[in-house]
Amino acid sequence: xxxxxxxxxxxxxxxxxxxxxxxxxxxxxxxxxxxxxxxxxxxxxxxxxxxxxxxxxxxxxxxxxxxxxxxxxxxxxxxxxxxxxxxxxxxxxxxxxxxxxxxxxxxxxxxxxxxxxxxxxxxxxxxxxxxxxxxxxxxxxxxxxxxxxxxxxxxxxxxxxxxxxxxxxxxxxxxxxxxxxxxxxxxxxxxxxxxxxxxxxxxxxxxxxxxxxxxxxxxxxxxxxxxxxxxxxxxxxxxxxxxxxxxxxxxxxxxxxxxxxxxxxxxxxxxxxxxxxxxxxxxxxxxxxxxxxxxxxxxxxxxxxxxxxxxxxxxxxxxxxxxxxxx
Amino acid sequence: xxxxxxxxxxxxxxxxxxxxxxxxxxxxxxxxxxxxxxxxxxxxxxxxxxxxxxxxxxxxxxxxxxxxxxxxxxxxxxxxxxxxxxxxxxxxxxxxxxxxxxxxxxxxxxxxxxxxxxxxxxxxxxxxxxxxxxxxxxxxxxxxxxxxxxxxxxxxxxxxxxxxxxxxxxxxxxxxxxxxxxxxxxxxxxxxxxxxxxxxxxxxxxxxxxxxxxxxxxxxxxxxxxxxxxxxxxxxxxxxxxxxxxxxxxxxxxxxxxxxxxxxxxxxxxxxxxxxxxxxxxxxxxxxxxxxxxxxxxxxxxxxxxxxxxxxxxxxxxxxxxxxxxx
Amino acid sequence: xxxxxxxxxxxxxxxxxxxxxxxxxxxxxxxxxxxxxxxxxxxxxxxxxxxxxxxxxxxxxxxxxxxxxxxxxxxxxxxxxxxxxxxxxxxxxxxxxxxxxxxxxxxxxxxxxxxxxxxxxxxxxxxxxxxxxxxxxxxxxxxxxxxxxxxxxxxxxxxxxxxxxxxxxxxxxxxxxxxxxxxxxxxxxxxxxxxxxxxxxxxxxxxxxxxxxxxxxxxxxxxxxxxxxxxxxxxxxxxxxxxxxxxxxxxxxxxxxxxxxxxxxxxxxxxxxxxxxxxxxxxxxxxxxxxxxxxxxxxxxxxxxxxxxxxxxxxxxxxxxxxxxxx
Numbered sequence: 001x002x003x004x005x006x007x008x009x010x011x012x013x014x015x016x017x018x019x020x021x022x023x024x025x026x027x028x029x030x031x032x033x034x035x036x037x038x039x040x041x042x043x044x045x046x047x048x049x050x051x052x053x054x055x056x057x058x059x060x061x062x063x064x065x066x067x068x069x070x071x072x073x074x075x076x077x078x079x080x081x082x083x084x085x086x087x088x089x090x091x092x093x094x095x096x097x098x099x100x101x102x103x104x105x106x107x108x109x110x111x112x113x114x115x116x117x118x119x120x121x122x123x124x125x126x127x128x129x130x131x132x133x134x135x136x137x138x139x140x141x142x143x144x145x146x147x148x149x150x151x152x153x154x155x156x157x158x159x160x161x162x163x164x165x166x167x168x169x170x171x172x173x174x175x176x177x178x179x180x181x182x183x184x185x186x187x188x189x190x191x192x193x194x195x196x197x198x199x200x201x202x203x204x205x206x207x208x209x210x211x212x213x214x215x216x217x218x219x220x221x222x223x224x225x226x227x228x229x230x231x232x233x234x235x236x237x238x239x240x241x242x243x244x245x246x247x248x249x250x251x252x253x254x255x256x257x258x259x260x261x262x263x264x265x266x267x268x269x270x271x272x273x274x275x276x277x278x279x280x281x282x283x284x285x286x287x288x289x290x291x292x293x294x295x296x297x298x299x300x301x302x303x304x305x306x307x308x309x310x311x312x313x314x315x316x317x318x319x320x321x322x323x324x325x326x327x
Numbered sequence: 328x329x330x331x332x333x334x335x336x337x338x339x340x341x342x343x344x345x346x347x348x349x350x351x352x353x354x355x356x357x358x359x360x361x362x363x364x365x366x367x368x369x370x371x372x373x374x375x376x377x378x379x380x381x382x383x384x385x386x387x388x389x390x391x392x393x394x395x396x397x398x399x400x401x402x403x404x405x406x407x408x409x410x411x412x413x414x415x416x417x418x419x420x421x422x423x424x425x426x427x428x429x430x431x432x433x434x435x436x437x438x439x440x441x442x443x444x445x446x447x448x449x450x451x452x453x454x455x456x457x458x459x460x461x462x463x464x465x466x467x468x469x470x471x472x473x474x475x476x477x478x479x480x481x482x483x484x485x486x487x488x489x490x491x492x493x494x495x496x497x498x499x500x501x502x503x504x505x506x507x508x509x510x511x512x513x514x515x516x517x518x519x520x521x522x523x524x525x526x527x528x529x530x531x532x533x534x535x536x537x538x539x540x541x542x543x544x545x546x547x548x549x550x551x552x553x554x555x556x557x558x559x560x561x562x563x564x565x566x567x568x569x570x571x572x573x574x575x576x577x578x579x580x581x582x583x584x585x586x587x588x589x590x591x592x593x594x595x596x597x598x599x600x601x602x603x604x605x606x607x608x609x610x611x612x613x614x615x616x617x618x619x620x621x622x623x624x625x626x627x628x629x630x631x632x633x634x635x636x637x638x639x640x641x642x643x644x645x646x647x648x649x650x651x652x653x654x
Numbered sequence: 655x656x657x658x659x660x661x662x663x664x665x666x667x668x669x670x671x672x673x674x675x676x677x678x679x680x681x682x683x684x685x686x687x688x689x690x691x692x693x694x695x696x697x698x699x700x701x702x703x704x705x706x707x708x709x710x711x712x713x714x715x716x717x718x719x720x721x722x723x724x725x726x727x728x729x730x731x732x733x734x735x736x737x738x739x740x741x742x743x744x745x746x747x748x749x750x751x752x753x754x755x756x757x758x759x760x761x762x763x764x765x766x767x768x769x770x771x772x773x774x775x776x777x778x779x780x781x782x783x784x785x786x787x788x789x790x791x792x793x794x795x796x797x798x799x800x801x802x803x804x805x806x807x808x809x810x811x812x813x814x815x816x817x818x819x820x821x822x823x824x825x826x827x828x829x830x831x832x833x834x835x836x837x838x839x840x841x842x843x844x845x846x847x848x849x850x851x852x853x854x855x856x857x858x859x860x861x862x863x864x865x866x867x868x869x870x871x872x873x874x875x876x877x878x879x880x881x882x883x884x885x886x887x888x889x890x891x892x893x894x895x896x897x898x899x900x901x902x903x904x905x906x907x908x909x910x911x912x913x914x915x916x917x918x919x920x921x922x923x924x925x926x927x928x929x930x931x932x933x934x935x936x937x938x939x940x941x942x943x944x945x946x947x948x949x950x951x952x953x954x955x956x957x958x959x960x961x962x963x964x965x966x967x968x969x970x971x972x973x974x975x976x977x978x979x980x981x
Contacts, residue, residue, distance in 0.1 A: 028524065030546050080512040083521045091522030094451060094470035094488050102431060104756060104773040104791070119431040120447040120465065120774045122791045122809070124748060137431070137449040138465050138483070138774065138792050140809035140827070143748035154506070155449070155467035155485045156792070158809045158827035158864075161748050170520075173467070173485035173503040174540070176827040179808070179864035182885045182903065185734040189917070190899055191883050193824075193861065194737045195745030197682065207520065210485075210506035210540040211560075213828070213864040213886040213904075219684050229518050231509045232540040232562050233580075233865075235886050235904040235922075245517055249509065250540075250562040251580045251598070253887075253905045253922050263516070268562075268580050269598045269616070271905070271923045271941055287598055287616040287630050289923070289941040303630065303941050303957065304969075310976070315631075317976040322637070322644040355851065357873050407839040410848045418849030421778060421797035421815050429758060446758040447774040447792065464758070464776045465792050465810070481833070482776070482794035482812045497847075500794070500812035500830040501867070534847065537812075537833035537867040538887075556845050558836045559867040559889050560907075572844060576836065577867075577889040578907045578925070590843070595889075595907050596925045596943070614925055614943040614957050630957065642958075648975065649968040 001026050002089045006058050009039065010073055012088065013081040015060070019070035023057055028082065028090050031056060043079035060085075095134050095152075112149065130167065142178070148204065160216060166204035166226070174211045177202070181215040181222075181238020181256060194218060196238060203227075209234065209250065218256075225262065237274065249286075261296065270305075285311075328353050329416045333385050336366065337400055339415065340408040342387070346397040350384055355409065355417050358383060370406035387412075422461050422479075439476065457494065469505070475531065487543060493531035493553070501538045504529070508542040508549075508565020508583060521545060523565060530554075536561065536577065545583075552589065564601065576613075588623065597632075612638075655680050656743045660712050663693065664727055666742065667735045669714070673724040677711055682736065682744050685710060697733035714739075749788050749806075766803065784821065796832070802858065814870060820858035820880070828865045831856070835869040835876075835892020835910060848872060850892060857881075863888065863904065872910075879916065891928065903940075915950065924959075939965075 007021030025039045031047060034040040034056035041060035042051060051059065051069070058071050060078040075081040095116060099105070102119035109127040117123065118137030127141050130149035140158045141147070148167035153159075157171050160178030171177070183194035198217025202224045208214070209232035216222060217239045224230070225244035235253040236242070242254075243262035253271040254260070260272075261280035270288040272278065279296035289303035301311040334348030352366045358374060361367040361383035368387035369378060378386065378396070385398050387405040402408040422443060426432070429446035436454040444450065445464030454468050457476035467485045468474070475494035480486075484498050487505030498504070505527045511518035525544025529551045535541070536559035543549060544566045551557070552570045558577035563569070567581050570589035580598040581587070587599075588607035597615040599605070606623035616630035628638040661675030679693045685701060688694040688710035695714035696705060705713065705723070712725050714732040729735040749770060753759070756773035763781040771777065772791030781795050784803035794812045795801070802821035807813075811825050814832030825831070832854045838845035852871025856878045862868070863886035870876060871893045878884070879897045885904035890896070894908050897916035907925040908914070914926075915934035924942040926932065933950035943957035955965040 028546060033547065077512070077514065079521075080514045080519060083512040083519045086522040086524065087520065090524060100431075104754075119449055120792065122773055137467055138447065138810070140791055154487075156465070156483050156501075156810050156828075160808075160827070170507075172506045173487070174483075174501060174538075174810075174828060174865075176864040176886075179826045179886065180824075180861075182863065182883070184883055184901070185731070185737040187731065187734045190859075190881050191901065192734060192737045193741065194733075195740040197740065197744060205517075207507075209509060210503040210542075211501075211538060211562075211828075211865060211887075215864075215886065219682060220687065227517050229509070229511055232503075232506065232542065233538075233560060233887060235865075237904070247511070247518065249582070250564070251578065251905065255903070255922060268582060268600075269596070269923070273922075273940060286600060286618070287614075287941075291940070314972050314976040317978075318641050318645060318972060321648065321975060322641040324644075355873060360874065404839070404841065406848075407841045407846060410839040410846045413849040413851065414847065417851060427758075446776055464794055465774065481814075483792070483810050483828075497834075499833045500814070501810075501828060501865075532844075534834075536836060537830040537869075538828075538865060538889075554844050556836070556838055559830075559833065559869065560865075560887060574838070574845065576909070577891070578905065595909060595927075596923070613927060613945070614941075645968050645972060649964070649971040651971075 002092075004089050006039075006073075009058070009085055009089075013060075013073075013075055013084060015081070016063070016074040017058075017072070019058070019072075025057060028086055029056065031059070039082075039085065041078045041082045043082070096136055100137070106143070118155070124161065136173075145178075154210075160200075162199040162216070164199065164201045166202055166206065168205045169202060170207040172208060172210040172212075172232070175208050176213045177208075178216045179213060181218050183218050183238065183256075198222065198239065200224075203244070206230070212236075215240075215256075231268070243280065329419075331416050333366075333400075336385070336412055336416075340387075340400075340402055340411060342408070343390070343401040344385075344399070346385070346399075352384060355413055356383065358386070366409075366412065368405045368409045370409070423463055427464070433470070445482070451488065463500075472505075481537075487527075489526040489543070491526065491528045493529055493533065495532045496529060497534040499535060499537040499539075499559070502535050503540045504535075505543040506540060508545050510545050510565065510583075525549065525566065527551075530571070533557070539563075542583075558595070570607065656746075658743050660693075660727075663712070663739055663743075667714075667727075667729055667738060669735070670717070670728040671712075671726070673712070673726075679711060682740055683710065685713070693736075693739070695732045695736045697736070750790055754791070760797070772809070778815065790827075799832075808864075814854075816853040816870070818853065818855045820856055820860065822859045823856060824861040826862060826864040826866075826886070829862050830867045831862075832870040833867060835872050837872050837892065837910075852876065852893065854878075857898070860884070866890075869894075869910075885922070897934065 010017045029038040031050040031054040036057040040056035096118040100119040103121045105123040106125040109123045112131035116134045121139040124143035128146035133151040135153045136155040138156045142161035145163040147165045151169045154173040163178045180196040184191035200222045203226035205227045212234040214236040215238040223241045227245040231250035237256040239257040241259040246264040249268040251269045255274035258276040260278045266284045267286035272290045277293045283299040285301035288305040290305040299308040337344045356365040358377040358381040363384040367383035423445040427446040430448045432450040433452040436450045439458035443461040448466040451470035455473035460478040462480045463482040469488035472490040474492045478496045481500040490505045507523040510521035527549045530553040532554045539561040541563040542565040550568045554572040562580040564583035566584040568586040573591040576595040578596045582601035585603040587605045593611045594613035599617045604620045610626040612628035615632040617632040626635040664671045683692040685704040685708040690711040694710035750772040754773040757775045759777040760779040763777045766785035770788040775793040778797035782800035787805040789807045790809040796815035799817040801819040805823045808827040817832045834850040837848035852874045854876045857880035859881045866888040868890040869892040877895045881899040889907040891910040893911040895913040900918040903922040905923045909928035912930040914932045920938045921940035926944045931947045937953040939955035942959040944959040953962040
């Protein structure tokens with residue numbers, strides 16, 4: 001269990017604090033559960049009532065919060081501050097160490113310094129693994145793939161041949177990257193496979209949630225842009241291009257060749273048909289079906305998706321109509 | 328192949344039966360397919376016409392079914408009776424035996440009596456496995472997790488560190504439990520990871536379908552209540568609490584911190600946004616998007632979800648409107 | 655890298671071509687990217703403008719395309735022709751060779767000639783694997799299953815006991831076949847498991863996308879018909895019967911005992927409730943919820959699904975209504 005003084009924490013996040021700097025903190029906990037050896041935080045003001053009741057030893061709060069408490073550490077953004085603190089001191093997790101003798105590693109694979117590989121993992125020919133990257137057990141990394149520095153690949157991930165993965169990526173258990181796209185030519189009443197010979201390229205700082213599948217391009221590349229975070233059980237079709245710093249919440253599906261701009265937010269269970277252009281900073285509400293291009297800075301909702309205001313107007317009109325007719 | 332006398336079956340389920348008790352039964356089959364060495368059952372009266380045509384050696388029927396047949400075994404609930412009979416005599420499946428020499432088991436792991444572990448499975452430090460629990464091949468159970476007695480964990484399941492699983496749980500292939508929740512703090516145009524340091528706790532008698540993902544809590548616990556049955560490819564977000572004896576059909580998604588009461592039924596492909604309170608005995612129709620709290624004993628439907636009656640009223644009004652306008 | 659003369663390609667696909675037959679081709683590329691050592695194709699006329707700009711060494715075009723270019727190879731169906739060419743010369747992928755000494759293979763398993771099995775794969779008792787079938791690493795094939803000739807099973811696939819798989823099937827990473835169907839009998843407020851003792855039968859020429867789950871029948875069979883292609887993260891419930899040459903796009907879900915005819919097309923994220931009969935050549939638009947039987951040759955859309963024309967009529971009526979009321 002880590003143990004850090006409040007003073008060290010305050011200095012690290014550049015906080016304002018008038019209390020006892022020598023008190024030790026051993027964990028982070030929610031306001032309602034924290035004890036006096038734990039740090040907590042207020043990121044949403046609707047929980048302000050819990051502040052006085054909380055038994056936390058120290059609490060991150062916004063700079064301009066009204067009131068006074070010598071346990072408070074004032075910062076610009078408590079949520080970002082707690083992320084930094086947890087990452088630095090309280091986020092450690094048991095990880096494989098060293099190269100397991102029970103892994104199957106091709107002689108031509110190149111492993112960086114301080115790489116860890118768990119048992120029952122297969123590393124194919126000409127694979128390149130960057131420094132400080134950790135690969136858990138039962139992972140498959142097929143021939144010719146490369147993975148950058150400081151990545152974590154959790155158990156039972158499958159990475160097909162020729163995949164490129166950047167630095168500081170986190171890939172959760174059961175993810176499949178580089179599987180064949182869904183491409184068939186109909187001839188004489190039968191579907192004939194179009195071999196999928198492109199690749200997947202994942203840029204730096206991408207996180208991919210458990211069970212997500214990302215298909216390789218038919219030709220060329222499927223791309224996940226830098227800093228994009230993908231939740232669990234998301235499906236990315238062949239030749240899709242996702243921009244930088246996007247958020248794709250769980251069970252989203254994106255059909256082949258659709259392109260998303262930067263900073264796009266897609267809520268859970270939404271889908272996109274193929275060959276669309278989705279602009280920058282577009283927001284898609286949950287369970288929407290996006291069937292047309294969407295320009296920059298637009299919020300859409302519904303199945304088929306339409307601008308928020310139009311969706312709301314239709315819902316309201318239908319509600320009134322239903323009331324009237326039922327009289 | 329098992330072989331059981333009808334007399335033994337009748338006694339076990341306390342049925343009423345006037346036929347030959349010594350006849351042997353070797354399998355269970357549907358009415359239309361069963362032969363005279365097989366047992367069948369009538370659980371839905373719309374299949375009554377198949378009763379006389381069936382060649383089954385014995386048939387479970389409801390107590391008050393009209394007619395007479397010396398093959399009939401009358402019971403209160405034929406569906407529950409067949410479940411018990413199949414579980415006792417006809418449900419066996421090939422399972423790993425003993426501890427595979429090809430598994431990787433940490434020295435500090437504690438295995439109960441009669442535990443089976445398949446090849447290429449990894450058991451981390453301080454893991455505790457209860458008595459009579461069977462773990463198939465290629466499974467990962469990370470450090471500090473514990474699993475109760477009489478569980479079955481099918482191949483390629485991944486259980487992250489610190490997970491608690493109760494007794495008599497069944498976890499199907501490809502399930503991921505304890506992966507990181509989807510939590511990021513936006514700062515300077517980039518998403519920064521909030522380390523997810525809570526756990527998942529699964530109570531007794533839970534079954535989890537293939538490919539389902541259950542994220543660990545950010546802080547605290549994600550909980551699946553006793554007796555809840557989860558189908559395939561379901562996504563459970565961080566800090567979600569599911570009550571007891573719920574049914575979540577396939578491809579359902581539940582966003583972070585939402586809480587479901589007991590005996591909630593959620594049909595396939597429905598979703599819940601985060602931080603909701605869903606009451607006891609709530610029923611959610613297929614493909615609904617639940618965006619607000621739902622009180623006890625309510626049936627909801629639609630995207631966004633609304634009470635069944637309101638949904639039906641709106642659909643009817645829209646149908647009438649479409650007819651009128653098209654004239 | 656393969657190298658094939660244009661003449662050999664032209665002969666193989668029976669094309670019309672007036673250019674240099676001796677020029678060599680080493681790859682296939684999109685019109686915009688191809689260089690003069692590469693072959694490209696025009697399958698969608700909206701990209702015709704790229705034809706003259708393309709630097710491709712040879713281009714497959716439709717027989718009746720207007721214009722003239724000595725790089726053009728005229729064929730009846732460029733998309734089908736490129737599929738055949740890529741399959742013959744340009745679709746090769748690194749594959750396991752031989753039987754890994756690190757696999758766990760039951761003594762009673764029967765392997766055909768030229769079978770490859772990767773490390774950390776488990777083959778159960780009485781499994782039969784056909785000739786020329788390749789099984790990657792970390793795969794589980796449970797007791798009594800059989801797989802036909804010329805199949806490919808990618809890493810981390812799990813095939814439960816008793817599954818039958820035909821010839822020339824491709825099963826992508828993370829697929830689960832034969833997991834228990836979702837069947838419970840409610841008794842005294844608890845859900846009691848109905849053992850699932852049927853099997854899954856997959857006919858010839860089926861492809862199954864990454865992460866898809868197919869449940870075994872409660873009794874009898876779950877069936878995937880010949881030539882059907884299933885995308886990623888699809889869920890097929892117990893006792894479902896899918897006809898021949900169907901397409902099921904990603905994240906589709908089909909509940910128990912529903913039957914689809916032949917040549918059915920289901921777009922992404924659509925769902926079917928249980929016990930339905932869906933006719934031949936039915937088309938289901940994306941994100942639809944099919945809750946009733948659908949006759950042959952019908953196109954449906956919506957949640958709940960209705961014929962295309964009715965869906966369009968209602969959308970138009972609602973759009974007009976919303977406009978009017980907001981005035």
